[in-house]
Amino acid sequence: MKLKKVHAYVFVFPSLFLTLVFGIYPLLWALRYMFYDYQGFGTPVFIGLGNFTRILRDHQFWSSVGNTGIYALGKLLVTLPMSLVLAIILNRKLKGRSLLRAIYYLPTIFSASVMAIVFFIIFNSYNGILNQLLLKYHLVSAPINWLGADYAMLTTIIIAIWGAIGNYMLLFLAGLQGIPNDLYEAASLDGANEFQKLKYVTIPMLGPVMQMIIMLAITISLKGYESIMVLTAGGPYGKTEVMYLYLFKLLFPVSGETQGIQQLGYGSAVGFTTALIVGGVTLIYFRISKKLNDVY
Amino acid sequence: MKTQAAASYPLGVSTRGKMLTRVGYAALYTLLIILAVTQLLPLLWLMLFSLKNNQEVFNLPPFALPSQPHWENYMNVWTSGNIGRYFFNSVLVTVISVVLTVLLASFVTFAITRMRWKGSQLVLGLFMVGLMIPVHSTLIPLFSMFLKLHLTDTPLSIILSYVAFNLPTTMMILLGFYYALPREVEEASVMDGCSVNRMFFRIVLPMTTPVMATTSIINMIYNWNEFIFVNTFISSDENKTLTVGVQNFIGQYTTDWGAIGATLMISILPILLVFLIMSDRIVEGIAAGSVKG
Numbered sequence: 001m002k003l004k005k006v007h008a009y010v011f012v013f014p015s016l017f018l019t020l021v022f023g024i025y026p027l028l029w030a031l032r033y034m035f036y037d038y039q040g041f042g043t044p045v046f047i048g049l050g051n052f053t054r055i056l057r058d059h060q061f062w063s064s065v066g067n068t069g070i071y072a073l074g075k076l077l078v079t080l081p082m083s084l085v086l087a088i089i090l091n092r093k094l095k096g097r098s099l100l101r102a103i104y105y106l107p108t109i110f111s112a113s114v115m116a117i118v119f120f121i122i123f124n125s126y127n128g129i130l131n132q133l134l135l136k137y138h139l140v141s142a143p144i145n146w147l148g149a150d151y152a153m154l155t156t157i158i159i160a161i162w163g164a165i166g167n168y169m170l171l172f173l174a175g176l177q178g179i180p181n182d183l184y185e186a187a188s189l190d191g192a193n194e195f196q197k198l199k200y201v202t203i204p205m206l207g208p209v210m211q212m213i214i215m216l217a218i219t220i221s222l223k224g225y226e227s228i229m230v231l232t233a234g235g236p237y238g239k240t241e242v243m244y245l246y247l248f249k250l251l252f253p254v255s256g257e258t259q260g261i262q263q264l265g266y267g268s269a270v271g272f273t274t275a276l277i278v279g280g281v282t283l284i285y286f287r288i289s290k291k292l293n294d295v296y
Numbered sequence: 297m298k299t300q301a302a303a304s305y306p307l308g309v310s311t312r313g314k315m316l317t318r319v320g321y322a323a324l325y326t327l328l329i330i331l332a333v334t335q336l337l338p339l340l341w342l343m344l345f346s347l348k349n350n351q352e353v354f355n356l357p358p359f360a361l362p363s364q365p366h367w368e369n370y371m372n373v374w375t376s377g378n379i380g381r382y383f384f385n386s387v388l389v390t391v392i393s394v395v396l397t398v399l400l401a402s403f404v405t406f407a408i409t410r411m412r413w414k415g416s417q418l419v420l421g422l423f424m425v426g427l428m429i430p431v432h433s434t435l436i437p438l439f440s441m442f443l444k445l446h447l448t449d450t451p452l453s454i455i456l457s458y459v460a461f462n463l464p465t466t467m468m469i470l471l472g473f474y475y476a477l478p479r480e481v482e483e484a485s486v487m488d489g490c491s492v493n494r495m496f497f498r499i500v501l502p503m504t505t506p507v508m509a510t511t512s513i514i515n516m517i518y519n520w521n522e523f524i525f526v527n528t529f530i531s532s533d534e535n536k537t538l539t540v541g542v543q544n545f546i547g548q549y550t551t552d553w554g555a556i557g558a559t560l561m562i563s564i565l566p567i568l569l570v571f572l573i574m575s576d577r578i579v580e581g582i583a584a585g586s587v588k589g
Contacts, residue, residue, distance in 0.1 A: 103335055174473075
């Protein structure tokens with residue numbers, strides 16, 4: 001037993017060290033400065049909870065939180081069921097399944113920022129190919145302003161779904177492969193049909209893995225911002241501004257933006273608040289899903 | 297022939313039932329193929345686009361081939377910059393980070409799920425915190441830390457950051473699988489006098505190959521495409537990776553659309569090639585596996 005304990009510490013130490021030094025310590029640094037008025041130069045001025053009262057009044061931030069909710073919900077409500085269904089279909093013996101798996105997974109391997117440039121050219125309202133095609137086949141009478149105020153969020157969600165389906169399909173597939181074949185054989189002997197096997201073997205057995213995958217999906221989609229940054233930069237009129245994009249702009253302001261000054265103190269406070277929101281949502285999900293698991 | 301086969305089928309599936317299944321399969325395949333085309337179109341369009349000149353980009357239909365492919369777009373982009381160097385840096389940083397991350401995460405996950413020790417839940421909690429840490433708010437403290445350690449503008453700064461920030465996600469994926477691993481194998485190996493190290497490297501790691509492949513790919517893709525860390529920590533051109541290097545080219549060629557297409561293609565080509573060569577292994581290998589109880 002004693003040997004085991006020493007081993008556990010040896011196994012854990014390198015990762016713990018890296019996480020503490022490169023994750024937790026910078027986090028504490030940021031935590032300290034969220035109580036300061038600090039622009040990155042000069043002396044930081046302690047202002048107590050000043051940054052947080054500012055957050056409460058910061059409409060731009062709260063609208064970015066709302067946008068993040070719409071973005072994540074829109075993305076996950078389509079992506080997760082679709083990828084689960086695809087995984088279940090492509091887990092069966094089906095001709096060409098490995099090719100289909102590869103094709104669905106393909107978008108995942110590309111950089112979000114690079115693909116956002118590609119989609120920017122595709123969804124462009126003036127000479128974008130999507131409008132060109134829609135007009136050519138008379139599906140629309142006038143070009144749709146895909147990146148305008150009405151459709152920008154929809155466009156970003158469509159692109160996010162395009163990029164995410166294959167990823168979750170593959171994770172679900174790996175989970176499906178973890179289910180022992182004996183269970184299916186036993187179910188067959190008991191006369192279960194395909195649907196019953198799905199309901200009584202696949203879904204319950206996939207439970208723990210599914211819980212982890214969905215948790216991962218939630219945090220990832222709440223943190224997503226890179227493709228939006230390239231595609232719309234949060235515009236038009238902040239319609240696609242998500243939490244992490246807003247935060248990024250505070251820490252690394254782009255010249256020409258309304259907030260052209262680097263705000264490390266306020267940025268740290270916003271960073272903390274966004275992390276609280278992501279953590280809170282994840283925790284609520286974890287609690288609910290655990291209860292659901294207990295019921296089964 | 298077919299009716300005979302149906303008649304000899306043990307459960308007595310009628311030909312009519314079989315027809316329905318066939319229609320069902322046709323519908324299923326149609327849907328699957330439509331989705332596959334949707335997933336492929338942007339890429340196909342980018343490929344065509346990268347072989348056109350400005351005039352063809354605007355005058356030809358989007359999915360029309362150019363009269364003759366303008367390979368010189370690639371030549372121009374390749375010769376006018378450091379793409380070879382960026383490529384080498386991307387490979388170096390990606391490979392080292394992925395190996396370290398997956399190995400270290402396996403260590404931790406094994407220790408948490410398979411050993412009893414004080415603080416295992418606390419450590420798990422710390423990694424969960426790591427999952428929530430916003431990368432941006434750590435950029436500035438990390439930069440000043442690397443500056444003090446004389447690590448800014450070195451590949452090491454990037455590798456350390458990648459490993460640290462990918463560990464929690466990697467662990468989260470591994471955890472579910474480790475919990476599902478049968479304990480009997482370990483118990484048997486302990487009974488046979490197997491040491492912890494031996495058990496881990498000889499039994500547990502091979503059993504988790506499929507999930508390690510999954511996490512390796514997720515890590516590889518993340519590291520290859522990562523932008524923010526490289527952009528912040530690396531200042532000299534010779535240490536930049538492909539994603540950051542490519543952004544320079546886009547800036548340079550704002551009026552040459554073919555060159556923009558070629559640049560985008562080059563930045564995704566290496567990982568696309570790896571994927572095309574290994575997709576069977578990657579996708580099938582992840583799924584088919586030894587995790588079965």
